[in-house]
Amino acid sequence: MTHPTPSSAPHPTPAGPSRTTAAPALSARALTKTYGPTLALGGVGLDLFPGEAVAVMGASGSGKSTLLHCLAGVISPDSGSVVLDDPRHGRQDLSGLDAEERAAVRLRSFGFIFQQGLLLPDLTAVENVALPLLLGGTDRSAATARAAASMAALGLAGLEERRIGQLSGGQQQRVAIARAQVADPVVVFADEPTGALDSATSTEVMAALLASTRDRGRTLVVVTHDPGVAGTCDRVLHLSDGLVVREESLR
Numbered sequence: 709m710t711h712p713t714p715s716s717a718p719h720p721t722p723a724g725p726s727r728t729t730a731a732p733a734l735s736a737r738a739l740t741k742t743y744g745p746t747l748a749l750g751g752v753g754l755d756l757f758p759g760e761a762v763a764v765m766g767a768s769g770s771g772k773s774t775l776l777h778c779l780a781g782v783i784s785p786d787s788g789s790v791v792l793d794d795p796r797h798g799r800q801d802l803s804g805l806d807a808e809e810r811a812a813v814r815l816r817s818f819g820f821i822f823q824q825g826l827l828l829p830d831l832t833a834v835e836n837v838a839l840p841l842l843l844g845g846t847d848r849s850a851a852t853a854r855a856a857a858s859m860a861a862l863g864l865a866g867l868e869e870r871r872i873g874q875l876s877g878g879q880q881q882r883v884a885i886a887r888a889q890v891a892d893p894v895v896v897f898a899d900e901p902t903g904a905l906d907s908a909t910s911t912e913v914m915a916a917l918l919a920s921t922r923d924r925g926r927t928l929v930v931v932t933h934d935p936g937v938a939g940t941c942d943r944v945l946h947l948s949d950g951l952v953v954r955e956e957s958l959r
């Protein structure tokens with residue numbers, strides 16, 4: 709007896725949005741956060757999937773940074789949950805962790821990029837990139853080798869020994885990207901990563917950021933005011949007064 713072979717069986721794609729084939733990398737439910745009388749988050753729920761880039765947009769004060777910080781375990785929400793599914797460490801609700809435990813999760817599972825790269829000026833580029841590995845216990849020569857490979861993947865080969873002040877703004881942001889993904893994080897959070905760059909450099913840096921995260925099956929969350937940056941992502945979440953009021957699917 710023969711068994712028919714289904715001709716349209718689903719095949720998970722190695723990169724690109726995996727909303728239909730994979731479990732979320734990060735799930736938030738009913739997140740609230742107040743600062744005194746100010747409601748910064750009013751009950752946000754969302755799922756972030758492996759291999760997708762999600763932009764978060766909204767007016768100043770709408771809660772974008774607060775959301776990013778709750779998702780990344782920088783702060784604890786007042787209520788609600790943030791569940792991380794890290795293939796190497798399993799599922800974990802970050803909202804129940806204390807500050808030290810959240811710091812450990814951030815180091816092993818997340819990468820961060822800010823508007824100004826927050827690179828250490830007294831270290832060389834390769835030393836900056838190697839930092840998350842050194843803090844995680846990798847020995848110096850292995851960390852330096854991985855950091856150099858990360859830099860090369862971002863077009864920074866030959867600049868390893870430069871101090872941060874000897875690099876252009878775009879090169880500095882690519883060093884920040886290399887540092888954010890050198891430890892292979894599950895989710896990379898970027899807060900206005902191109903905010904300090906001209907538009908041509910911004911396009912270049914955003915392409916490098918997508919290539920080193922989404923295109924490698926990781927999740928990227930980008931807070932941005934720039935519609936051009938948001939337009940390169942797979943989804944855009946629009947925040948207003950601490951709520952996701954609209955979601956756009958771009959791909």
Ligand SMILES: Nc1ncnc2c1ncn2[C@@H]1O[C@H](COP(=O)(O)OP(=O)(O)OP(=O)(O)O)[C@@H](O)[C@H]1O
Nearest residue numbers: 743746747748766767768769770771772773774775
């Ligand atoms: N540490 C804090 N103490 C008091 N209020 C805060 C604090 N952090 C944020 N807020 C308030 O919470 C609200 C949301 O702030 P948040 O920084 O998340 O907004 P945002 O959308 O990121 O703004 P922006 O685009 O200006 O960075 C704002 O009203 C802000 O003033």
